[in-house]
Amino acid sequence: MSKMRQSPLNVSRKLCLDISTFLLQDCRYASSTVQNIFEQRSVAELAYIQQPGQMPLENMTVGCLLERAAEQWPNRDFVISLHQNVRLSFSEVLMRADRLAAGLIKIGLRRGDHIGIWSPNYYQWILSYMAGARAGLVIAGINPMFYESEFQFCVEKIGMKAIFAPASHRNKKYADIMLTVKKHCPFLEHIITFDDDHVTGTRRLRDIEELANKREIEAIKKEQSAISMNSGVNIQFTSGTTGKSKAVVLSHRSLVNNAKQVSLRIDLNNRKICLNVPLFHAFGMVSGVTAPMHTGSIIVLENFTFNPMTSVNTIIQEKCDVAYATPTMWINMIDVQNKLGLKIASLYNGLIGGAPVSPNLYKRIRKYLHLDKIQSIYGLTEATGIICQSYENEPTELTDTTVGHVSDHLEVKVVDKNDNIVPFGSSGELCVRGYSTMIGYWNDEENTNKVLSEDKWLKTGDQFILYKNGYGCVIGRIKDMIIRGGENIFPVEIESFYESHPAICEVQVIGVYDEIYGEEICAFIRLRAGAKLTNEDIINYATGKIAHFKIPRYIQFRNDFPKTASGKVQKFKLKEEVEKQKLVPKKPEN
Numbered sequence: 001m002s003k004m005r006q007s008p009l010n011v012s013r014k015l016c017l018d019i020s021t022f023l024l025q026d027c028r029y030a031s032s033t034v035q036n037i038f039e040q041r042s043v044a045e046l047a048y049i050q051q052p053g054q055m056p057l058e059n060m061t062v063g064c065l066l067e068r069a070a071e072q073w074p075n076r077d078f079v080i081s082l083h084q085n086v087r088l089s090f091s092e093v094l095m096r097a098d099r100l101a102a103g104l105i106k107i108g109l110r111r112g113d114h115i116g117i118w119s120p121n122y123y124q125w126i127l128s129y130m131a132g133a134r135a136g137l138v139i140a141g142i143n144p145m146f147y148e149s150e151f152q153f154c155v156e157k158i159g160m161k162a163i164f165a166p167a168s169h170r171n172k173k174y175a176d177i178m179l180t181v182k183k184h185c186p187f188l189e190h191i192i193t194f195d196d197d198h199v200t201g202t203r204r205l206r207d208i209e210e211l212a213n214k215r216e217i218e219a220i221k222k223e224q225s226a227i228s229m230n231s232g233v234n235i236q237f238t239s240g241t242t243g244k245s246k247a248v249v250l251s252h253r254s255l256v257n258n259a260k261q262v263s264l265r266i267d268l269n270n271r272k273i274c275l276n277v278p279l280f281h282a283f284g285m286v287s288g289v290t291a292p293m294h295t296g297s298i299i300v301l302e303n304f305t306f307n308p309m310t311s312v313n314t315i316i317q318e319k320c321d322v323a324y325a326t327p328t329m330w331i332n333m334i335d336v337q338n339k340l341g342l343k344i345a346s347l348y349n350g351l352i353g354g355a356p357v358s359p360n361l362y363k364r365i366r367k368y369l370h371l372d373k374i375q376s377i378y379g380l381t382e383a384t385g386i387i388c389q390s391y392e393n394e395p396t397e398l399t400d401t402t403v404g405h406v407s408d409h410l411e412v413k414v415v416d417k418n419d420n421i422v423p424f425g426s427s428g429e430l431c432v433r434g435y436s437t438m439i440g441y442w443n444d445e446e447n448t449n450k451v452l453s454e455d456k457w458l459k460t461g462d463q464f465i466l467y468k469n470g471y472g473c474v475i476g477r478i479k480d481m482i483i484r485g486g487e488n489i490f491p492v493e494i495e496s497f498y499e500s501h502p503a504i505c506e507v508q509v510i511g512v513y514d515e516i517y518g519e520e521i522c523a524f525i526r527l528r529a530g531a532k533l534t535n536e537d538i539i540n541y542a543t544g545k546i547a548h549f550k551i552p553r554y555i556q557f558r559n560d561f562p563k564t565a566s567g568k569v570q571k572f573k574l575k576e577e578v579e580k581q582k583l584v585p586k587k588p589e590n
Contacts, residue, residue, distance in 0.1 A: 005502065007060075010244070011216060013411050016494070018425070022207060022565075023069070025374070030069070032157070032547075034158050039519070045423045045425070046106055046119060046194070046413075046422075046423060047413060047414035047422050047423060047424045047425075047426065049147070049406055049412050049427070049466065049470055050410075050411045051407065051408055051409065051411075051412070052408065052409075053408035054408060055260075057253070057257050057409055057435060058257055058260055058412065059253065060091075060253075060256055060291060061133065061228075061253075061256070062223055062252050062255055063082070063097075063133040063134040063224055063227065063252075065256050065259075065293045065481075065483065066093065066094055066130055066133070066134070067094060067221070068096075068133045069090050069294075069296065070090040070091045070093070070267060072090075073089075073090050074089065074090060074091035074110070075091065076090055076296055076298070077089055077298045078092075078292065078298065079123050079297060079298075079299050079301070081121075081122065081301040082300065082302060082303075082314060082318070083301065083303050084122065084123055084303075085408050088291075090296070093126070093127065093130060094130075096127055096131075096209065097130035097131045097133075097134050098220045098221065099210075099212065099217055100131035100207045100209050101131040101134040101135035101220045102135075102212030102216045102219070103208035103209055103210070103218050103487065104131060104132070104135050104137070104188065104293075105135055105212070106164070106212050106216065106406070107190060107208065107211065107303055109137060109190075111136035111226075112136065112137070112138065113137050113138070113161045113301040114138050114158045114159055114160060114161060114162065114163075115132055115138070115140070115164070115270075116139070116141075116142050116154065116160045116162070117129060117135050117142065117163075117164045117165070117279075117280065118142040118144060118151060118161040118174065118178075119144055119162070119165050119167075119174075119194070119279075119459070120167055120169060120278070120304035120305050121275070121279050121301045121303070121304055121305065122194055122301075122304065123301065124165060124194040125164075125279045125280075126279065126299070127205075128164040128205070129141075129285075129289065131299040131518055132233075133233055133252070134220055135220065136223070136227040137230075138232045138233060138234070139233065139234055140154065140158055140160065140233070140234070140235035140237065141234070141236065141237075141279065141280025142279070142280060143237070143255055143278075143280060143564065144172075144278070144380075145156040145267060145468060147177075147280050147339070148177050149346060151371055152181045152184065152247070153427040154187060154230075155181055155185050157237075157245075157443070158235055158247050158442050159187055160185075160188055160543040161187060161190065161210075162188070162189060162190035162191075163191055163192065163195070164188070164192045164193075164194070164205065165178060165191075165279035166194045166195060166199065167193040167199050172402075173260060174193075175193055175199040175201075176190045176203055178202070179201050179202070180281070186225075189253055191206055192204070192205050193205065206577070209581040210421075227252070228252075229251065229252045229253040229256070230252070230437055231251060231315050232249040232250065232251055232571065233251060234285060234509060235247050235248065235249055235250070235442060236250060236282055236285075236381045240551050242369050242415070243431045243459060245440055246441045247442035248382055248438050248442075249439040249442050249443070250384050250439065251438055253435045254291050254384040254435060254437075255462075256290065257292040257409070257435055257436065258286050258290075258379075258384045259286050259290035259293070259294060260294050261386060261407050261408060262286065262287045262291045262351075262377065262386065263291045263292075263294040263295045263297075265351065265375070265389045265390065265391060265392060266322070266349055266375050266390075267352055268292065268295040268336065269295045269297075269586070270295065270296050270297060271295070271297045271298070271321050271348070271349075272297070272318060272319065272321055272322065273288070273292065273297055273298065273299055273300060273320065273322045273323070273324060274300050274302055274311060274320040274322070274323040274324070274328050275288045275299050275300060275301055275324055276306045276325040277324050277325065277326060277354065277568065278305070279307075282381050282385035283324065283326070283354050283377075284324075284386065285385070286384060286386065287351060287377065288324060289312060293573045297322075299535075300314060300318055300320055305421060305461070306325075306329055306332075308329070308332035308335065308336045309336050309340075309425070311323075311325075311329075311339060312336050312337075312340075312344065313342070314343055315343060315344055315346065315347060316345075316346070318344070320346060321346050321349070322346065322347070322349050322350065322351070323347060323350045324350075324351045325350070325357075325544045326353065326355055327353075327355050327356070327361055328353070328355070328506070328563065330350075330352060330361060330365055331361065331364075331505060333369065334364055334365065334368045335528075336506075337368050338368060344371075345368055345370065347369065347370070347371045348373065348374070349374070349375065350371050351367065351375040351376075351377055352374060352375070352376050352377070353377035353378060353379075353385075354568060356476075356492045356495070356568070358496040358500070358528075359401060359497040359500075359587075360499045361495065361499065362401070363400060366396075373392065374399065375389065375390035375391075375392065375404070376388075376389070376402075376403055377389050378403035378404055378474065379437075380460055382438045382458055383432055383436050383437055383458060384436040384437075386407055386436065387405035387406070387407060387410065387432050387436075388402075388403045388405060388407060388471075389404040389405065389462070391405055395466070398471055402456070402467075402472060402473045403471075403472060403473055404471065404472075405470045406466075406470050406471075407436075409434055409435060409572055410432055410433070410434040410436065411434055412431065412432050412433075412460045412466065412472075413430075413431050413457075413466075413468045413507075414426070414428040414429065414430055414465070415429055416429075417429075424466060424467055424468045425466075425467060425468075427463055427465050427475055429459060429460065429461070429462065429463065429478060430460045430462045430466070430474075431457045431458060431459055432457070432458050432460060433456050433459065437458045438452070438458070439450065440452065441450060447503070459479055461479060462476075462477060462478065463475040463476050463477070463478050463481065463490060474492065475490045475493065476490030476491055476492040478494070480513030480571070482501060482509075482510075482521060483519055484511070484514075484519050484521065485516075485517040485518065487547075487549050489549070489550055491508075491509035491511075492509075493550070494509045494523065494550055494552070495506070495509050495520065497542065497545070497546055498525065498541070499536070501533075501541055502528075503528055503532075503533055504525055504531075504533070505526045505528045506525075507523060507525050508523070508571060509522070509523050510522050510524075510559055510571050510574055510575050511523075512554065512575065512578060512579075520553045521550065521552040521554070521584040522550035522553070522554035522556070522574075522575075522578060523538070523554070523556070524557075524574055525555065525556070525557050525558065526560070527556075527557065533540045533557070533569065535555045538555050539552075539555075554578070556578070561574070562574065
């Protein structure tokens, strides 16, 4: 086994490490953890790991990372936007980012101000992000699928001073919406569009780039040392799968180092990446945009939004050797491959994340997309998108049955409802501590304190099992747990079971109100093309294979699911749908 893939040191040895070691790795409160562990039970059996790093953390900003990349690979392509017919090298992105950054300063923006990017995957998204980082601004990515009220919520939530967006895209009039919202939000001073045509009341990005003189542009480079790596650079609005979004503030250091972890574990050195995931999401921000700056890799934007046909064709035509996608995206690409019989031969590796993955999906990716190396990434927005990752050459059984190995320089523990650490192999809530945890929810101390303790442990909300070898698996979201007649049921277990059926493509399971049992199980099932199953077939397939109380009482067959732009299924909308259809009783109001 290579040094990179060694299991973590056992806990008892870790507890003997000098406290200064923990301080160097951002584990400032290790002594309290040590004390708690000794007070509870035998150290060796507790689900606690402090994962050492094989390489030191990078102490730099996103803007400095771009500058270093431009020095190393000045003429290498950094961004290829096929749908816009644009190719930009690392040096071109840096040059344009500095011009745009200087222009933003010229119009009155100052270090620490909040700006937004509300757009599908345009190359200008990346330019705006890099310019904001170089200017010391905090950049919020906004879901391009949001409507006016949702967009206004984001603007008001963080006091946004400027917003970048296309004037329009397909049937959506972004400029009109932004101008309407500006009337209600006077602090929104600048609307900057990507388009060549001018819209009254807005500015064009190209004009902002031309505002500053040579001296002002050169000043941007000189100012980089004044931007703290520990300051915020990105605001992520949580995905909204359960309602109103929170504004997660992430630091330069978090993004730079989580991006480095990705680049090391999946071997991104000089790769060409088909980037299917949206740029505004943590997956796209960290693994898609920031990680290639560590390795000189090329970002290929296959379309404004994910299209499985375009994605498969892009991989073939551009000879992409890496692809990023959520589970649903991989499923859709397999459907295209099966339907058209296209030959994908260039892929070296694939990264999957953003939602739970069934073992069956890994097998299907290998079989139908001829991709032997498929690696997972697990985390949450509040942890800069990454807590665990696969290793490149790990056994397929580990890839298929876990969410990967704990990332370097992080502490993790699994606790029960009383915050006591459980033994390895037992389930509980996963908590993480280290450089990558969020600064906090913007202007929301109450919710920040609910998930981030005084000693900087972040509660993930995931029911998790941690093993001694450093790998772990997610049983499900604690808030998604179904309690049926006193039995605790996690939807992901049922979803994974049914996705092993050869006729079933995708399954989503929720709990719905029941007068007798408190909750019952409702399963939404998407079949493979041409397949036919009945409710009775679904019940019979599970009978004798899983406990009777895990077999769904309510079953619906569907062609698609309501999703966020990042590919996460919005289960709260599924629940609303079945209640509106009166297929299940609605829980009485208190």
